Amino acid sequence: MQLVTTSCWxxxxxxxxxxxxxxxxxxxxxxVLLVVMIGAAYSHHALGDDFEKTMxxxxxxxxxxxxxxxxxxxHCRETSCFRKSHAKxx
Numbered sequence: 001m002q003l004v005t006t007s008c009w010x011x012x013x014x015x016x017x018x019x020x021x022x023x024x025x026x027x028x029x030x031x032v033l034l035v036v037m038i039g040a041a042y043s044h045h046a047l048g049d050d051f052e053k054t055m056x057x058x059x060x061x062x063x064x065x066x067x068x069x070x071x072x073x074x075h076c077r078e079t080s081c082f083r084k085s086h087a088k089x090x
Contacts (some may be wrong), residue, residue: 030064033060034068037058038061
């Protein structure tokens with residue numbers, strides 16, 4: 001029960017900076033929440049829970065990973081590092 005309470009508080013605490021802050025704080029909150037979701041998925045698997053109970057944590061971790069990848073791609077696009085890497089290949 002203590003693990004559930006800890007993961008709920010961790011989720012609640014990291015969701016606030018993700019919705020209100022910008023920049024590095026948002027990325028840090030995203031990474032912390034991703035670690036919490038991976039831990040939740042692992043604990044469901046270790047307890048032998050059904051896939052239906054594990055699935056929300058897996059989906060949330062996948063979406064958080066997608067957010068990190070999209071942020072990195074947008075950052076590269078804004079700083080044009082994506083264009084530089086393709087220009088070197090030509």
